[in-house]
Amino acid sequence: MIVPAQFYLALAAILFFIGVFGFFTRRNLISLLISTELMLNTVDINFAVFNAYCHPEHLEGFFFTMFGIGVAAAETAVAIAIIINVFRNVKSIHIKNMKELKH
């Protein structure tokens, strides 16, 4: 039996808004990073789904998925590095203490 595409898309949408909600409400930089990753992954799911259902003869969507996973990994590495540096400077990873970044 073939699972209809809507289920995948609904899953992606739900995961995406969980990520958005987490991004808006959490105060911990690591949690924010996890939320961002969640949103990125839903996009990867969407790429894969649309490729599989709309153009099964092509592979570009899967490539994009792979690419997205790679970028997400790199981004995570950078973000973790930034967070560590921030922690060293402000002794905290609470977002409230990040206000000095403005200007």
Added chain:
Amino acid sequence: MDYTIFILALPLLSFLILGLCGMKMPHKTAGLIGTFSLGAVAVLSYITAALYFGAGRDADGLFATIIPYNICWLPLGETLSIEMGILLDPISVMMLIVISTVSLMVHIYSLGYMKGERGVQRYYAYLSLFTFSMLGLVVATNIFQMYVFWELVGVSSYLLIGFYYTKPAAIAASKKAFIVTRFADLFFLIGILLYGYYAETFSFTPAETVLMTAGGIIPVALGLMFIGGAGKSAMFPLHIWLPDAMEGPTPVSALIHAATMVVAGVYLVARMFPLFIDFAPDTLHMVAYVGAFTALYAAVVACVQTDIKRVLAFSTISQIAFMMVALGVCTSADPHEGGLGYMASMFHLFTHAMFKGLLFLGAGAIIHAVHSNEKSYMGGLRKYMPVTHATFLIACLAIAGIPPFSGFFSKDEILVACYDYSTMMGIFMSFVAALTAFYMFRLYYLIFWGKSYYEQQLALYKEGKSSHEPHKPHEAPATMTVPLVILATISVFAGFIPFGEFISSNGHAYTIHLNYAVAAVSIFLAIAGITLATIMYRKGTSSLTVSINRNLKGLIDAAYHRFYMDELWLFVTKRIIFNCISRPIAWFDRHIIDGTMDLMATLTQKLGTWVRPMQSGNVQSYSVWFLSGALILVLILIYFV
């Protein structure tokens, strides 16, 4: 005549040297640098004159107009350009002699007069600047160059009037002189621009054909130029700056405000004379009427002033007005038929520069001796200052028109020209000439005769009524008396120069011959004026003086206050122009123009205050804004596109 460039370059050079490093020099060096450069300029001027007039007349019977230099300074278009150069013709060569002679005398005189003053170097720098500008003015090849140097003499006059810059009166006088002449120069500039536009050149000799088509506008342009000249030459009602200009050092008054700069207006009219005669004779006659009125006005005012330099200032205004009248009464370019005034005017300019320079320098020596300008501090000075007395007397006789002194010949020519024009004008000017003799001898007697202020004070001191011993008046040092003697010599003999041989309205030789009827009348009037002055002032205050003072009190008071012309100007400028024009403009500027700008600034600021809190630095609130924006865009895309 390539060396003529040095006549301009030397004073400029000495101005630069004294201006840039004068303060490091001792006073004496600075004075000597100025004097020697002027001496060289004077020698060059005399050589130029000798060569120029010595070269003789060409086939047409004219002295050639020589232009050794003419450099295009500012091209304004295809046809119109402004040149800078040197032009030698009879009147400019004559002016070279006048300016360099008087300027040299003043330089020498100032060595004594300014001794020990602060800023002598600055003084000599300004004198050099003035001489440079004045020489540039007279040798101008075109009206625009003349205007440039015209403004330069204005600036140097301003600087020299305000030389004693710690004296409020001097500062006020310098500002007044500058503003009044600038105001007149505005008209001059408009006249020049009109002239340049319609005559298609700035030179003094535009093409005849162009002038024919532009005929109607030329009188207007010339009239506007005359207003500029009237400002510089202190014609009524723009004369108000000249009496106040006497706040400057006295040698400056002699050079700038008596002998040279103030005749620039006369020179301007003389320079434009061919155009006046051919295209604007009515404007020229207006010049005569303005001049005649000014001559009378200034002469009347001069009769009652108590400050000796003011008397001389008004006498200067009156004499310049004589020159203006002489130019104005010309009816043709032929000296034999109504063009005599041109020659007479230039002749009087020449002689007047000498004897008026002498009078001012003499007054300077007197002021130097008694430390005051007021007549009440003088009296009986002839015993103490014999040289000054003798030279001053010569100058007074010259200006009063007593033969054989120079003023007689030039003034006589002017009067002949006036009688040729109309009998009324002649009688009027003869009357003013009589007044001239009266006020000059009033001045002479007040200074040199009558009760001595010094002796009175000395007597008081000896009786113990005065606490300090008065300062004894003394003759001036040789640096001051030598120029006096030289100028006095010129004043005695200048009348015998065959002036018409060199300068006349159409350039041809003209032999001056005395008109005996006019000469007899003017001698008689001059002697009458002198006699009256002798009766009234020789022995201090006579009974006649007292009764005249009583009977004509109103007139004398009014004349003492210069017929309230300054008050009138103040009323016009302060009450009318300030209140009716300046204040509304200021209000418009402050409330409408500034208001608009302020409104824009306030709006921007308000908007900024409103927007600023959005930039909170809180990343999450930014992302909320970002997401809501993205959602709104998505909705728009879905529902509207």
